Amino acid sequence: MYINIKNGLENIETTKDILIPKDPLERVIGHEDIIQSVKIAAKQRRNLLLVGPPGIGKSLIAQAISFHLPKPSEEISAVHNPERPERPYVEIKTHKEITAEMLDLEKAEGELLDPQNVPDAVSERLGFKCVHCGNYNSAYESICPECGGDKFSHINARRKHLGDLLGMFEMSSGPVNIPQDRVTTTRINSGREEVVIYERIGGDRIKVLDQKALEKRRAIVEEKPMHVVVPLKRKFFIQATGASETELLGDVRHDPYGGHPDLGTQPYERVVPGAIHEAHEGVLFIDEVVHISHLQRFILSAMQDKVFPIVGRNPQSAGSSVKLENVPCDFILVGACNIADLKYILPPLRSRIQGEGYEILMNTTMPINEKNEAKLAQFVAQEIELDGKIPHATVDAVEVLIKEACKRAKIIDDKEDSFTLRLRDLGGVIRMAGDLAVIAQSNHINKNHMKLATKKAISIEDQIIQRYQTYENALQKDLSSSQRSVNPRQQYQNENVDRSYM
Template sequence: MYINMAKKYLDEIETTKDILIPKDPLDRVIGHEEVISFVRLAAKQKRNLLLVGPPGIGKSLIAQAISFHLSAPTEEIIVVHNPEHPERPFVEAKTSKEMEHEVINIEKAEGELLDPKNVPDGVAERLGFKCIHCGDYNSAYLSICPNCGGDKFSHINARRKHLGDLLGMFEMNSDQINIPQERITTTRITNGREEVVIYERVGGEEIKVLDQKALEKRRQIVEEKPRNIIVPLERKVFVQATGASETELLGDVRHDPYGGHPDLGTQPYERVVPGAIHEAHEGVLFIDEIVHISKLQRFILSAMQEKSFPIVGRNPQSAGSSVKVENVPCDFIFVGACNIVDLQYILPPLRSRIQGEGYEILMNTTMPDSEENENKIAQFTAQEIELDGKIPHATKGAVEELVKEARKRAKVIDDKKDAFTLRLRDLGGVVRMAGDLAVMDNSEYITKSHVHLATKKAISIEDQILKRYHTFENALQKDLSSSQRIMNPPKDYHNENVDRSYM
């Protein structure tokens, strides 16, 4: 029986194994209740978001959780060959209903399956299902009738032998000619009109009938323009584009060493590659640390405004440089994330677009010290353990020790008393180190002592340097060889006017 920590208290669990982990990813985000209410609204109303705050407080988790609340995609994006101007392929966005209709048409073109007893006798005989001697129905792959022992294909053999005598230059093997026909074309009267009909042998049990309508559908499918599905209907609705290059974000056209030659090369429509903005169509496009792709922000803005963006060849040396597909759909929810210091580097029109069609949200770094929030830290611990998958569950004492650490970090890092830290990525690192220590001890559970030791060990490299050397310049001096000290005097990380008399 799992315990819902939203309704129960930490005292009521024995280990994190008892804790119910919510199915909704948004319910797994702790300490941002007001933010989550806006996020749910953004998912429902298809609004854009800008999440601002330091690393490790749940921005990525929130962005990914939005996709959980979106409907499945309804459109498939297809690039279609343009026979008159191949370097300007067409684009189509087919809805799921249109695709269902297409499947029905294909099924119609596949014909109707019938039992051999339900087709004309002559057809059943020539396809090998009916014995010409006794009229028994059996497998088309049996040349001798199991009922009467007669040669089912003797009339066919006779005709083929006669043909061989006329040609006078082929020796026909009896083993080869005891094979039924695979397809028969004939005619039949339907509604008073004569129509062509084809009977095909399918396996050894059934016959496929292709009437005039099915044949016409097959002809239409064969004549359909060649196409390339670049964004399939079955796809993920969350696209992570953090740090993406121009090609990865906006798409490209692959190079063809034969220049798209109709006989030797690959046609332009086949070489079109979608970007993240197209793959996020009807979903979420998430870019963390958005300032790192500052030069591409204007393209994102254009895609958000127009709900479409062309795919062009981006390498001027490539055979695809002259290829362009106009108006490729890219209607997505944009979720950007950055630190406070980077706000100044976000393109003002992009921020204006987000403000006009969404929300800018400053994330919390702490949450109040309360019994309810202690429960949330317990839930967070259980979630991290399940997500890791390689460490054991934690005891109640271990969770209580982690609660103390969360309280301490809120005071030390954010100068907040009576609060818990929400810099949960670092706190998750403590959970994992404690879990690894438990594995080393062959312990069934993560205990209080494991968490206590992990809090001492799971510190940043900067803190480790200060703890060992007291100052960064001391660390640099100790770390350099004598020749390096002469050629590259160490610089203080924070003070350029440091005394260098020791040189």
């Protein structure tokens, strides 16, 4: 039985007893005041800029927003333009229109019948009826299980006769016992003769395509050629962190035949959407948004116009002359960065976010109380479930991690009576404790595993300080004998390198 812990740990034995919320926003720890703004942003489709250090939940918040969005309602296709193939059209279909087309397609699929309900000759040629005893069985059995006769002997005899006439085309490997896939014949319907096709499909059914179904299928095939660029069924959350220009904005694939109508691939078939198009009606998340600073102006343009063209971006490619105009890209932008990087974000982009959304400074600590202790226990349970390879933790182990969260808040953020919210680092502690429990073949992570993990799961900088006391001592000790023998002037230059960034 799962327990929803809100006011302490007294009701649980291990983290397996903790109820993990279904709503991803309720899994975000320590940002209750921020979550309210995030829920409003999801409902009202507002852009967000989340500012704070790594590992405090920015990515989790961005992913959770998509949980509160309605399913996409539009499908985007590139349609062939016969007059100017390098300028295909954009076609947008709603869910209602797509559903109507699917119903029309089903009508063109024909009627499904049992083999006993079609003419005997058709059942025989499709392999369902034995020509010797008249029994019906699987079309994939060449020997009738009832009489032992060859069900396809009449077909093989016809093939052999043709082989005798054609001589050199006669098959030397013997008859091939495979039934026909389809039979085309005629029938009388309402006093008129019409063409009808019987198709053998998987299993023991036969599909019948009458004149109306054939005409409908022909009309669908002859419809304007198109290529679905952004399908109706797609992800709500698109992460474009570190994306290249092509990945973010789309491209047109190269065709060595230059889109030749007979040899090559037509331009509309080579259109590739970018992340801004795939995020249409959903969330476009860019962590460390300053790392794609040269693309920020394109993102701004897409946010302003809600459309952005897809063009070939390689001037040496046959796709460079292709352009698909006005491709929809109405997304919620969720950007994330550190405080130091704010100055590198394009001012007009920040203005757009401020005018149509919220800028949020993330919390780095939360107060010490029973409610937040329970939140940290929930975090431990979530990390264990997410990892999937480590056992659950005892209450004693959770209490060790809670003390570690308090210790880190004081050391890193200089906050007394607080818990740190740099939870990604604490997640590493949990995983190391879990691995220790697995190696020890323990059913649970106990307090000893967690204590050892808190000592070992530290950054390389802290490990250097523990071993060498200072970073400069570590550099000196790490030198080889040949490096120590460099001339004093060069050594002096090495020692005076600006390491303020370290």
